[in-house]
Amino acid sequence: MNGFNGKMLFVDLTNGTTQVETFDEKFAQTYVGGYGFGARILLERMPAGADPLGPDSMLGFVTGPTNATGPLFGGRYTVVHKSPVTGGWNDANSGGFFGPELKRAGFDAIFFTGISEKPVYLWIKDGEVELRDASHLWGQDCKEVWETLKQELDPRVRVATIGSAGENLLLSSNIINDGHRAAGRGGCGAVMGSKKLKAIAVRGTGAIEVADKDTILSVNQVISSTLADPPAPLAGYLNGNKKWGTTSLTYNSALSGDSPVKNWGGSGIVDFGEQRAAIFKPEVGDQYLTSHYGCAQCPMRCGAEYRVDTGKWPLGDTERPEYETAAAYGCNCLNDDFEAVMKCNEICNRAGIDTITGGSIVAWVMECYDNGVLTKEELDGIEANWGNAEAIVALTEKIAAAEGCGKIIGNGQLWAANYYGKGHEYLTTASGIELGMHDPRMPGVDGYIRPFQYDPTPGRHVKGGDNRTPLSDPNRGNADVAKTAGTEILNTSGMCLLGGAALPPNATNNFVGAVLGFDFTPELSLTTGRRIWMLRHAFNLREGITRDKMDIAPRIAGNPPIATGPNAGIVREPEKAGDLFFEAMGCDLKTGMPKREVLEQLGGLEIAIEQLGL
């Protein structure tokens, strides 16, 4: 078939058995790939109410049609499972080379069930599959695991693994591939760790057929031309990303109201200040630069390798912290020590900790400490004053080691607040998960307030939705749905959101259609994107997560409003934005339950109709 191998691998870790199942073109055209495939499979095969860390829990690694088929920016795969953080649907995607390599190794997706008696890893080489003992890898960090398996298996092997955080089932844990690319959110590392699955190693030399190479090449040429000489409105953004990656935004965002400051309670220009924010000017990091890094099929190469030989934390070879990391461990903690941010980034990459959650936990701890809610004794002697770089590193090290207070705070703000029985007033979470580093109170736009609260994966800056159309505009709901559907297609196709600015109109649809061999019109794309969103939403509804149970910390919407700076006085209306969105989606405004006829119109949702009893 075009675009995929047409093969999914199912691994039962309890019994140590594997089974290959096939799928056809119709399945691919209906669910695209990534979490479209994932939600369809898990909704059907994972029992409702299953413990996310129990044997019935399923964990999937799913590629998209653009992986290993030529489209520029098409290098991302997706991890899918039930989140131990939110209790609902979770997907987290990652770049690097793992996804395309998995596909070239003969499988479009792997789904794990069960729990192994002892640590194992899965080794796939050109269609051959073997579960192997991972006793010697258990305890190794994410970079060590990759190096070990390169030596043992193949120098070109690609590895997705957990570190100490996943082994210790911390809810802030993630899955790291290629040494430092992260499927970051939702506690996926803990799910993998609960299965005693340390790593997946893949090596593939196969080729994937595509239906229409010429269209792929022609769209690629437009992207290449745009990147080589970006037109004026895009020049600053794209040239900045080419040179400095997402860190090209950090200084600007720390002051403009985009980045959260002081655990979402402050203002960058007032509480952090230009002088302290200046350490996040992108050129500051150039002194550490050794090379640029790009994921598979990426012409932008927004990553960078650093070397740090001096200072308080001489890390040696490391990676440039992404914007989200720099904001979470920087201005959100009032931290102006870039070396500390690099150190925390390295700790997280090695231990397999989500840096958004990690930095957000530290910011919450600091606000609790500042207000006398948490004490030095409760924090193992760490004086967690705002901006204390040594404390920020120490707390992150505690989490990585799952030691002392790290065992508690490493499970996230809400879990820690419930454990301590205090600090709930300082939570900055949505449905229990920490938020991406973009403040919806920024003037002019709603930002991510609606998807933060109401996406099936709450708290994400990579989901949804229209935020430009005012809530008073009668077209707002439809516009939000349309843009959400577009994001669903981009994510499930395996494309990278960061490359979006370089894409010509309709590029992702053209790529998907050209790879799979069908006319993927904008209308069909809208229907398909809505279908995929509805699958994820149905998974949550089946778990009892109705709309009225999806919450967000009041301060995120401006309750109470920020007093100073660009975001002063701004109050967002997530309930109204949610009403408009759910109405346009064809869902009940209180529960979010979709109407049966809406699912029938969208098609491909028989499983949702059945599971929701509609």
Next chain:
Amino acid sequence: MISIRIRYIGFHPYVFPEEMSFPVGSSAGDIFTVLAETVGVDYDVFLYEHVFLLDGVRLEEGVFLRPESRELMIFTMSMGG
């Protein structure tokens, strides 16, 4: 007319003069119009892309330039990353 210090923090290749003069009483819209013309960008696009602080207070509809106004900071809204 008063002279206002202009500071731009953003990633677009826009170049603003270090100081610009505006009549006292200019509305936010008047100022945005001049700024958009200065860098040659459509008014709506320019407005959508940026956040403005006049002496630390958000410059928006209903705010007017006062004799004591001194500094205008312009930030590019950076969503994503």
